[in-house]
Amino acid sequence: MQMRFLQFSACVLWCATLGLPTSLKADELTSAKTNNNPNTELVVDHGSPRQKTLNQKLRNTIVESVEFKENTLEESMNWIAANYDIQIVYDERSLAEEAIDRHEPEVNLALQNIRLSTLLTLLLAPYDSEYISEDGILMVTTQSVAKSKLETVVYNMSSLEDCGWKDTSLVQVLLYRHIPNAVWTPDDPEKQVSIAQSTLIVTQSQPVQREIYQFLKTLKQAPKQDAKKARKGARRRKKEKQSPNANGRLVPRSRSIWKRWLLWSQ
Structure with missing residues (x-):
């Protein structure tokens, strides 16, 4: 026992002589782990700086409280534009072709702590409309136009690997099963999802990309036990x-x- 104590004391004196730390605090250990994986964002934003800012604002902004009573779509969108500094335009031709009148008072909502992107979807639902964004500008258009415009988004799977989802191909299979509005056509390369190192590269419409983002975010927040069960089930089905x-x-x-x-x- 005395010998172990002497060895420990000698080790501490040796570290002090060399100027090495003899202990690390909990926050220092946490920061060290964080620095090993600095890139933990789920989406690798691309495009212009204005587009990146708008994407982050739509995904991360939480509206604490909002209430609309018999408001028109234009009034509701003007409120969002003024409060969150977003440029909003309308696809007049497409809306007119489908007889969508944004001046009809059909918006009745009272919500709290809702994501801005979700609020926009709920506001547009009574008008059978959708929104898309390009170069930092948000456009209100029809659902058919929104589905026809495809974009490619790169998802960072390293942020999911830290949560136990290390098999990127398994995540790909889960997307095929749980995103019903997506068009997964293996014969059409424009609508496929591909794997490249620790990333998923998905080409779909913007409404579908929003569904994929929410699904992957749910996986990221799920316990590691769920990832283990999913891997075991995939191996069993393969056998x-x-x-x-x-x-x-x-x-x-x-x-x-x-x-x-x-x-x-x-």
Whole structure:
């Protein structure tokens, strides 16, 4: 016991002689871990500085309280433009073709602590409209026009790896399953999602990109146990060779002949 104490004392004296720290505080350890992974943003913003500013404002701004009573769409959008310094324009031609009147008083909302992007979606829903952004300007247009305009967004998977989602291909499969409004067409390269190192490169419409961002953010906030369960389930499904039944349902061949026949006949 005395020998261990002497060894410890000698180690402390040696560190003091060399000017090395003998201990680290908790906040110093946290900062050290943070510095090892400085790039933890979920989206790698691209485009002009104005576009980056607008994207971050839409994603990160929380509206504490808002209430609209029988307001028109134009009145509601003017309130957002004035309070959050956003330039808003209207796609007059597309709105007129679908007989969308922004002067109709159809906005009735009373919300608290809501993200600005979500608030915009709710305001436009009664008018069957959507919004897109380009070069720092927000445009109100029809849903068909918004779906037709594609953009490519790079998602930083390293921020998800720290939360346990290390298999980027698994995240890709989850996107295929849980983003119903997306168009995943393997034969069309413009609408595919690809993997490059620790990034997902997705080309979809802006409304779908907003859904993908919220989904990935949910994964990022999910416990690590969920990521482990998802990986185990993916490996199990990969091992089980499956064959489609009469209705197109996949049936594992590893089951007994009787169970396979029952599932096949469903």
